[in-house]
Amino acid sequence: MADLIVNNKDAFTEWGVRMGDGFLDAIDAPLPLKEFIENKSRLEHGKWIMAANPKLDERDLTLTFTIHGSSLVDYRAKKIAFQNELHKGVMNIQIPTISDEVYHLIYTGKSVSYGMNMARTFGKITAKFNEPNPSPEGRI
Numbered sequence: 001m002a003d004l005i006v007n008n009k010d011a012f013t014e015w016g017v018r019m020g021d022g023f024l025d026a027i028d029a030p031l032p033l034k035e036f037i038e039n040k041s042r043l044e045h046g047k048w049i050m051a052a053n054p055k056l057d058e059r060d061l062t063l064t065f066t067i068h069g070s071s072l073v074d075y076r077a078k079k080i081a082f083q084n085e086l087h088k089g090v091m092n093i094q095i096p097t098i099s100d101e102v103y104h105l106i107y108t109g110k111s112v113s114y115g116m117n118m119a120r121t122f123g124k125i126t127a128k129f130n131e132p133n134p135s136p137e138g139r140i
Contacts, residue, residue: 002096003018003019003095003096003097004017004018004019004093004094004095005093005094005095005096006085006091006092006093007085007088007090007091007092008092011065012068014081015067015078015079015081015082015085016067016068016069016074016075016078016082017065017066017067017068017078017082018065018066018068019063019064019065019066019095020063020064020065020066020124020125020126021064022064023063023064023065024095024098026061026062026063027061027063027093027095027103028098031056031057031059031134031135032056032057032058032059033054033055033056033057034054034055034056034057036049036050036051036054037049037050038050056133056134056135057134058130058131058132058133058134059130059131059134060108060128060129060130060131061105061128061129061130061131062111062126062127062128062129063126063127063129064124064125064126064127065082065124065125065126065127066122066123066124066125067079067082067122067123067124067125068121068122069121069122070121071121072119072120072121074121075120075121075122075123076120079123082125086107086109086127087107087109088107089106089107090104090105090106090107091105091106091107091129092104092105093105101136101139102139103131103134103139104131104132104133104138104139105129105130105131106129106130106131106132107127107128107129108127108128108129108130109127109128110128111128112125112126112127112128113125113126114126
């Protein structure tokens with residue numbers, strides 16, 4: 001079974017990509033709530049808060065991927081192919097070992113960091129994503 005599926009493709013088979021440090025912690029973290037509706041009136045003590053119908057807010061994620069190649073040429077080809085997938089903008093990510101949920105993320109292309117080993121066969125990409133609708137309905 002694939003550990004990581006990106007846009008319906010086995011990430012390791014397709015690009016030599018695996019989840020990096022903190023990947024599961026970031027993607028499986030508790031979801032943020034939108035601010036509650038409030039009213040602060042001079043005519044009343046304190047403030048009124050409508051907390052009866054909380055809604056989830058979008059969230060920003062930083063995910064780390066590792067890329068493995070058997071040689072410099074293999075590594076470069078996989079790295080370029082994975083970058084091309086990122087540049088499509090939409091990343092639908094599944095982690096079958098956790099659940100059947102699909103995380104619908106948007107690659108922002110901002111604050112990307114990258115590192116490569118001395119043998120030029122292994123690299124690490126840390127990238128920023130936005131999940132516009134993290135609700136279970138948004139993850140269908």
